[in-house]
Amino acid sequence: MKEDNHGYWIDQMRRISENRDEDAFVALFQHFAPRMKSFLMRSGSDNALAEEIVQDVMTTVWRKAHLFNPTRASVSTWIYTIARNRRVDLIRRQKRPEPEDLPWGPEQEPDQTDVIGLQQESEQLGAALSALPEKQRILIEKAYFGDLSHGEIAAETGLPLGTIKSRIRLALDRLRHAMS
């Protein structure tokens, strides 16, 4: 399916940044907005706030499309980081300190081998995530959906903290293993 193909979304991003292509933007919106909204609602926002954040994030995607670097992140990772930061701003009402930017090299076309390598890794990661045993996948999701600490996840799931830490670690090890 084209939606699972990371290269397809990189092409849409290029159409947006180079041609301000609204059709490409609508395609991006229709794929990412419903997932982002559900992600936000599972992290505690109500319907109206989730849609407000979606609108905000997608507008930022349009305005910053030329800053997207396909050798550094997949489109879904990039959009995730924008949505995460907006959630911290609006729901947790705090600033999100970001690391210093890496020094920029001379303006150049991204290296195609790097772009393709990252695409393949992202596809493997998606596949590895859905192949995780359900218990491990749910804990990883909880860690990302909520403002839940491992301790709070313990309270919510009734699992002892040690089990959760080792289960998340196990899941991450498996993800890493599947990637190498």
Added chain:
Amino acid sequence: MIKHHLTEDLLMAYSAGALSEAFSLAVATHISLCDECRAAAESYDAVGGAVMVSTDAAPVSDSCLSNTLAAIRDADVEAPTPRMKDAVLPSPLAEYVGGGLDKIKWKSAGMGVKQAVLATNDDAVARLLYIPAGTAVPDHGHGGLELTCVLQGAFRDEDMRFARGDIEVATEEVDHTPIADISEDCICLAVTDAPLKFKGWLPRLAQPFLGI
């Protein structure tokens, strides 16, 4: 060469947006100086992206799309925001201080030690510490988590040495007396989510005044 790194828990929580502002600042400061943890944080972001797109889609109203389209038609392309930079303070810290080392508003904490509390929300406290060469931070334990990232000089804690970029992760179980290296005054960022517990009577008396 950085020897002391962030834990996996902290990297994942930072990527998930689950840390309080002051701890995020310590993580962002270390990542600014450490390529290894930067790479790890970016891979946790990739997990976040994969989790987000694997979520069951929630229907989005037509007005959300039409409002967004109206917004982008009015929107200008956004130029990258230039970040503040300083030789000692990485960008995220320079932004809290409002510039370089000369902009830090130090307050004496006694025995030559100076501190400057940074403005974050109340969940945890971030402070810059200035420890004269050879001076010890009084022996103390922690009520919670303490992250200390070195920006200048170095300190020793037992047989470990922490230099620029290194981060010490001290939990409730840890009792320690960090000592600044004799060669240079030490500047570090220390973040705590609970007041430190001092052992000696003098620092304990001073604690309410210092706010440490």
